[in-house]
Amino acid sequence: METKSILMLYFLCSFFLHLAVTQEVAKSESEAVGEGAAEKRETLEIIIGGGGSPSPTPSPSPCPPPPPKPLSRLEKARRVLLRFKSIINDTSCYTQNWNANTDVCKFNGIRCATFPTDKQRAVAGLDLNGAKVSGQNGCALPLDGLLNNIEELTFFHVNSNNFSGGIPENITNYKYFFELDLSNNKIGGKFPLKALKNRTLVFLDLRFNKLTGEIPYQLFQQDLDVIFVNDNQFSGYLPENFGSTTARYLTFARNQLTGPLPRSLGFAPNLTEVLFLGNRFSGCLPFEIGYLKKAVVFDASRNFITGPIPFSFGCLKSIQYLNLAHNKLYGVVPDNLCQIPSLRNNGNLSLSNNYFKEIGPSCWSLIKSKVLDVSQNCIPGLPNQRSPLECHQFYYRNPESCPKPESFYYVPCKSHWGWGTSPAHEPQATGSPSEPNVVASHEDQREEELGREGDACVFEIDLLSVNDES
Numbered sequence: 001m002e003t004k005s006i007l008m009l010y011f012l013c014s015f016f017l018h019l020a021v022t023q024e025v026a027k028s029e030s031e032a033v034g035e036g037a038a039e040k041r042e043t044l045e046i047i048i049g050g051g052g053s054p055s056p057t058p059s060p061s062p063c064p065p066p067p068p069k070p071l072s073r074l075e076k077a078r079r080v081l082l083r084f085k086s087i088i089n090d091t092s093c094y095t096q097n098w099n100a101n102t103d104v105c106k107f108n109g110i111r112c113a114t115f116p117t118d119k120q121r122a123v124a125g126l127d128l129n130g131a132k133v134s135g136q137n138g139c140a141l142p143l144d145g146l147l148n149n150i151e152e153l154t155f156f157h158v159n160s161n162n163f164s165g166g167i168p169e170n171i172t173n174y175k176y177f178f179e180l181d182l183s184n185n186k187i188g189g190k191f192p193l194k195a196l197k198n199r200t201l202v203f204l205d206l207r208f209n210k211l212t213g214e215i216p217y218q219l220f221q222q223d224l225d226v227i228f229v230n231d232n233q234f235s236g237y238l239p240e241n242f243g244s245t246t247a248r249y250l251t252f253a254r255n256q257l258t259g260p261l262p263r264s265l266g267f268a269p270n271l272t273e274v275l276f277l278g279n280r281f282s283g284c285l286p287f288e289i290g291y292l293k294k295a296v297v298f299d300a301s302r303n304f305i306t307g308p309i310p311f312s313f314g315c316l317k318s319i320q321y322l323n324l325a326h327n328k329l330y331g332v333v334p335d336n337l338c339q340i341p342s343l344r345n346n347g348n349l350s351l352s353n354n355y356f357k358e359i360g361p362s363c364w365s366l367i368k369s370k371v372l373d374v375s376q377n378c379i380p381g382l383p384n385q386r387s388p389l390e391c392h393q394f395y396y397r398n399p400e401s402c403p404k405p406e407s408f409y410y411v412p413c414k415s416h417w418g419w420g421t422s423p424a425h426e427p428q429a430t431g432s433p434s435e436p437n438v439v440a441s442h443e444d445q446r447e448e449e450l451g452r453e454g455d456a457c458v459f460e461i462d463l464l465s466v467n468d469e470s
C-alpha cells in the first residue's frame with residue numbers, strides 16, 4: 001500500500017515538473033492522473049524543492065583507498081549527461097550550464113525528484129525539446145549512451161534534434177518510464193517494439209522520423225493513452241486488433257499504410273481523436289466506426305477509400321471534425337450525419353473531392369453555414385462539382401461494391417435527433433437482421449459507459465505539427 005503511494009508520488013513529482021515544460025502533454029495527462037492531483041501539487045513542489053539542495057559530492061580521499069562508495073543516482077546521471085555533452089554539437093548552447101560543478105538538477109532541461117525505493121534524489125526527466133543538438137562533424141547522434149543509462153527517467157523528450165539509430169531496448173526495465181517523445185529526429189528502422197514493451201508507458205511520440213515496416217499488433221495491446229506515429233514510412237495493413245487500444249489520441253497520418261481501416265476500430269474504448277489522412281488506405285468504411293461515441297476528430301482524408309458513408313456515422317455523437325475528403329466515396333451523404341448537433345454547431349464536415357451524387361435534406365443548411373464542404377463531387381444543382389462526364393465515367397465503371405452492403409444501413413443508436421424526413425430509408429435501430437448479436441452486446445456495454453462519463457474534452461494541440469512544441 002505504502003509503496004504504491006510512493007510510486008504514485010514519484011510519478012506525480014516528475015509529472016508536475018514536467019507540466020512546466022510541455023503544456024500540451026499536460027492537457028492530456030492531467031486527466032489521466034485525476035482530479036486529486038491538483039491538491040497534491042503543493043506538497044509535491046516542496047518535496048521536489050526545485051533542485052535547490054546541492055548533491056553530496058563524494059570526497060576524493062587519497063590513501064588508503066576505502067571500499068568504493070557506490071555512486072549516488074545523481075552522480076551517475078551527471079556522468080552520463082557530461083559524457084553526452086562531450087560528443088554533441090550544441091550550436092544553440094542548450095547544455096551550456098551542464099558542468100562538473102553545477103548541481104545536476106539545475107542542468108538546463110533536467111528534472112529531478114525523489115526516487116521511491118531508496119529516497120535518493122534522481123534525474124526523473126530529460127527535456128531537450130527543440131535543442132537542435134546533433135553529432136559532431138556530421139557524425140550520427142545515437143540515443144544509446146543517454147537514454148539507456150538513466151534508469152530513473154519518467155520522461156524523455158528530445159523533439160527536434162538529430163538523434164538517429166535505434167531505440168535502446170533496456171528502457172523497458174525502467175520502472176516509472178511513462179513518456180517517450182522522439183519526434184522530429186532521424187530515428188530509422190522498424191517499429192521499436194522491444195524497446196516499448198512496457199506497461200508503464202502511456203505517451204509515445206515517434207512523429208517525423210524515418211521508421212519503416214509494419215505497425216505491429218502489439219502496439220494496440222499496451223495501455224497507451226497517446227500514439228503519435230505520423231510522418232514516417234510505415235506500410236502494410238493496420239492490424240485487426242486495432243480496437244484493443246486504450247489510447248485516446250492516435251495519429252497515423254502521412255505514412256504508406258494500405259488496406260481497409262480495421263473493423264475493430266469502432267470498439268476502441270477511449271478513442272477521441274484519430275488521424276489516418278495521407279496514406280493509401282482503400283476498401284470501404286466499416287460501419288463499426290459509428291460506435292465511436294467519444295470520437296471528436298476523425299480524419300481519413302486523402303486516401304483511396306470507396307463505398308458509401310455508413311448510416312452508422314450518424315451515431316458519432318461527439319464528432320466535431322469529420323474529414324473524408326479526397327477519397328473515392330460515392331452514393332448518398334446520409335441525412336442523419338448532417339443532423340449531429342456537434343457538427344451542426346460549428347463543426348467541420350469535409351467531403352470534398354469524392355463522388356457523392358446526393359445529400360440528405362438536412363445537409364443543405366450545413367452547406368450554407370459552411371460546416372459541410374461537398375465541392376468536387378457529383379451533386380446536381382450545386383456549384384463547383386466534377387464534370388458530368390467524370391461523374392458518368394465513375395458510375396459507369398461500376399464503382400467497387402462493399403462487403404456486407406446491408407451493414408451500411410445499420411444505425412446502432414437511438415434516434416437522438418429525429419432522423420430527418422426519410423424514415424423509409426432507415427432500418428430499425430434494433431439492428432438489421434444480418435447483424436450478429438455480438439454487435440448488440442457491444443452496444444449495450446457502450447451505452448452503460450456513456451451513462452457514466454461526461455468527457456467532452458477537446459485536445460487542442462495540433463496533432464500533426466511538432467516544430468512549435470517548446
Ligand SMILES: *[C@@H]1O[C@H](CO)[C@@H](O)[C@H](O)[C@H]1NC(C)=O
Nearest residue numbers: 089090091135136137138139
Ligand atoms: C557544429 O554545427 C555547425 C552548424 O551546423 C557547424 O558549422 C560546425 O562545423 C559543427 N561543428 C562540429 C564540431 O561538428
Ligand SMILES: *[C@@H]1O[C@H](CO)[C@@H](O)[C@H](O)[C@H]1NC(C)=O
Nearest residue numbers: 134135138139140162164186
Ligand atoms: C544529422 O545526422 C545525420 C546522420 O545521422 C548527418 O548526416 C547530418 O549531417 C546531421 N546534421 C547535422 C546538422 O549535424
Ligand SMILES: *[C@@H]1O[C@H](CO)[C@@H](O)[C@H](O)[C@H]1NC(C)=O
Nearest residue numbers: 145148149151170171173174
Ligand atoms: C542499459 O544498458 C546500458 C548499456 O547498454 C547499461 O549501462 C545500463 O545499466 C542498462 N540499464 C538497465 C536499467 O538495464
Ligand SMILES: *[C@@H]1O[C@H](CO)[C@@H](O)[C@H](O)[C@H]1NC(C)=O
Nearest residue numbers: 172173174175197198199200
Ligand atoms: C517493464 O517494467 C517493469 C518494471 O520494471 C518490468 O518488471 C518489466 O519486465 C518491463 N517489461 C514489461 C514487458 O513489462
Ligand SMILES: *[C@@H]1O[C@H](CO)[C@@H](O)[C@H](O)[C@H]1NC(C)=O
Nearest residue numbers: 031032225246247248269270
Ligand atoms: C480507457 O479504456 C480502458 C478500458 O475500457 C479504461 O480502463 C481506461 O480507464 C480508459 N482510460 C481513459 C483515459 O479513459
Ligand SMILES: *[C@@H]1O[C@H](CO)[C@@H](O)[C@H](O)[C@H]1NC(C)=O
Nearest residue numbers: 323347348349350370371373
Ligand atoms: C474544415 O476543415 C478543412 C480541412 O482541414 C479546412 O480546410 C476548412 O477551412 C475547415 N472549415 C471551417 C469552416 O473551419
